[in-house]
Amino acid sequence: MKKSFICLMLAASITFAITGCKKDEAKTEVSTQEKQTEEKTETATEENKQLDDEYYFESDYDTDIFYTVDADGNKMNTYDRSVIKKILKDNGCDEDATIEAIHDGKMYLRQYATDDNGDSTYEFIALDLSTEKADVFFEMESSYWANYSDFYDGKLYIAGINNDAEKFKEFCFVPSDDGTMTEDKDSETEIDGYSVDTNDSGRGDCIAREIDMFGYVELSSYDYENKRFATMDAEGNITELDALNSNASYVMAYNDKVIIYDIDDGDDYKSTSYVYNIETGEAKQFGDAETVIVVGVTDDKVYYATTIETDQYNVTTKKITEYDAVADTYSEMYESEFAPGASYIDNVIFRAGKPYVMKLEGADVKWYRVDGADKLTDIDILSDTIQAYEYGTIIYGTSNFVCPYCGTPLYSCYAEAFVLDGKYSPVADQINAKLKEYMDGEVSYEPVTVAEAEETDCEDHKEYPDTYHETDTYNVSGVNIINDRYLIVDFNGYWYGGGAHGMPSMYEYIFDLQTGEELTFADFYKGTEEEFKTLVAxxxxxxxxxxxxxxDNGGYFAATDQDAYDTAYEYASINSGNVAFQDDKVLVYFYPYDLGSYADGFKFYEFSYQELFGTATMVR
Known part of the structure; x- marks a missing residue:
């Protein structure tokens, strides 16, 4: 695409309207662009096969390994994030820089920076995995925030949005054989009044790519109160989408056949999903108005996920449905199974024209491609390994207390318990009974709000049900056996009782696998309370x-290091329970609001076994 500064001009070449005005002209124009697209894409694919086929595929965030898949949805490359971090650090870059695009052994990353005026901005890095070199090649103007990056047809496109000026700009760079990046101003695009909406495909999907694939790129305005949508063709002509502008809140996905959009119902964040047929100019509602999450769109098919509630609090599954926008028919593709300790496995993503789902097999959480109704294909991508299922299993219990007068839920609890496999301990039954006792205690708790509920409260209960619904969750977050002697069971919790947010929690149970005795940090630490407080502070x-x-106080409330010391000294205690044992270290932690804000979360401090106990490992 030639460089173009595009003001808000309304082109007459294509009209997308429910009234069907100029429908035939629109069809002819799109068909012509489709032919051009096929020719361009075929050439680009032959010359740049890897760049067109490599879709970024994230694994679990706690691991260093991540993957890409090809255009057929099969695993393509495996990358080690620790290696990337080392290259970045060795070249003076931020080791936590975000990967933006990958092509032919090279990565393009984004890091935060400060410009000469002291304003926050972004720097972009070209990293060569073969030479292990990483260089900053571009600093974005501070008035822009980075939107996406995409390597396409031999060029790297970087998008920035200036909300204040309501400007969108797509920068363009061409890599040379020696790794340097040269700005190609003739291939850059600026748009006034609109920003570019991209499909969530596992890559940025730049303007040129979208136009080559679909004949247009979809745009949205900056006015969130009166959102407007439009299309832009290869010549830079902008056409408003009148059918969407009357009521759409945002566009979720699109291609050369359909545009998927939501209408915000304005009530408790609920919305209704619609599919707009470009050829006919018709819009249809699809799916359940409250639960549809659009995953992606291929040709006339829309793939969306629906959360399936059960009569047990926090126990849900995810159903994937294929909606044929032309035939107006639905096909159920897959429904996940609930897995205690791994509730996140109902995650669904869309890559290379197909939905992908997670599934628990033994202790491994693996990604599968959904190729048809209940047809899952193993693509050999491991997302996570859950230690609890290596050492045993997880059970759960739930409770739900309602107002005795109006039936509004007032308190719900979900709690898990780890069940140790008997092969790891002769007293496994004793340990398991204790862990189940703790779980049962959580789900049997009845708050005073239930016991003291009165019929006069029902009007408020019905008007503000979420505010009056107190919830508690307790999840097994980790299981480990240290030195074949000590069982460590970690839990994460979250309580909500109304307001802007709830409160997270963490705790740990320790058992002696030989005796079944439950232990605490105090059973291992032989120093005094004063010594522990001083060490932590x-x-x-x-x-x-x-x-x-x-x-900048580094996420602390304290104004000085002495203030931080004094607060930590006050809160630290041998008996606080705010300690987590790991194989080679011990973590002492503080809750949100102890030392810093809620947004700063838990604060963790690492100690060696030698520092705390004078030993090389965990031993009594």
């Missing part, structure tokens, strides 16, 4: 000094 002070700068 000094570690907090060091962290404060390392992370605080002028005007």
């Amino acid at each position: 000094e570690k907090v002070r060091q962290d404060y000094l390392e992370n605080s700068t002028d005007g």
Whole structure:
């Protein structure tokens, strides 16, 4: 595409309207562009096969390994994030820079930076995996925030949005054989009044790519109160989408046949999903108005996910449905199974024209491609390994207390318990009974709000049901056996009782696998309370000094390192339970609001076994 500065001009070449005005002209124009697209795409695929076929495929965030898949949806490449971090660090870049695009052994990443005026901005890095070199080649203007990056047809496109000026700009760079990046201003695009909407495909999908595939790129305005949508063709002509502009809230996906959009119902974040047929100009509602999450669209088929509730609190499954927008028919593709300790496996993504789902097999969470109704294809991508299922299994219990007068839920609880396999301990039954006792205690709890409920409360219950619905969840977050002697069971919890947010929690149970005895940190630490407080407070002070700068306290409430020390000293205690044992270290942690804000989360401080116990490992 030639460089173009596009003002808000309304082209007459294509009209997408429910009234069907100029429908035949629109069909002819799109068909012509489709032929051009086929020719361009075929050439690009032959010359740049890897760049067109490599879709970014994230694994679990706690692991270093991630993958890409090809255009057929099969695993293509495996990458090690720890290697990438080392290359970045060795070249003076931020090791936590975000991967934006991948092509032919090279990665393009984004890191935060500060420009010469002291304003926050973004820098972009070209990293060569073969030479292990990484160089910053572009600093984005501070008035823009980075939107997406896409390597397409031999060029890297980087999009930026200036919300204040309501400007969108797609920068373009061409890599040379020696790894340098040269800006190609003739291939850059600027748009006034609109920003570009892209499909969530596992890559950025730049303007040129979208136009080559679909004949247009979809645009949306900056006015969120009166959102407007439009299309832009290869010549830079912008055509408003009158059918969407009357009521659409946002576009979720699109291609050369359909546009999928939502209408915000304005009630408790509920919305209704519609599919707009480009050829006929008709719009149809599809799916359940409250639960549809559009995954992606291929040809006339829309793939969406629906959360299936059960009569047990927090126990849900996810159903994938294929909607044929032309035939107006539905086909159920797959429904997930609920897995205690791995509730996140109902995650669904869309890559290379297909939906992908997670499934638990033994202790492994693996990705599968959905190729048809109940037809899953193993693509050999491991997302996570759940230690609890390596050492045993997880059970759960739930409770739900309602107002005795109006039936509004007032308190719900979901709690899990780890069940140890008998091969790991002769007293496994004893340990399991204790863990189940803790779970049963959580789900049997009845808050005073239930016991004290009165009929006069029902009007408020019905008007503000979420506010009056108190919830608790307790999930097994980790299981480990250290030195073949000590069982470690970690839990994460979350309580909500109304307001902007709830409160997270963490705790750990420790058992002696030989005796079944439940242990605490105090059973291992032989120092005094004063010594422990001093040790922890000094570690907090060091962290404060390392992370605080002028005007920035590094996520601490404290104004000075002494203030941080004093607060940590006050909260730290041998008996607090805020300790987590790991194979080679021990973590001491503080809750949100102890040392910093809620947004800063838990604060963790690492100690070696030698520091705390004078031993090389966990031993009594």
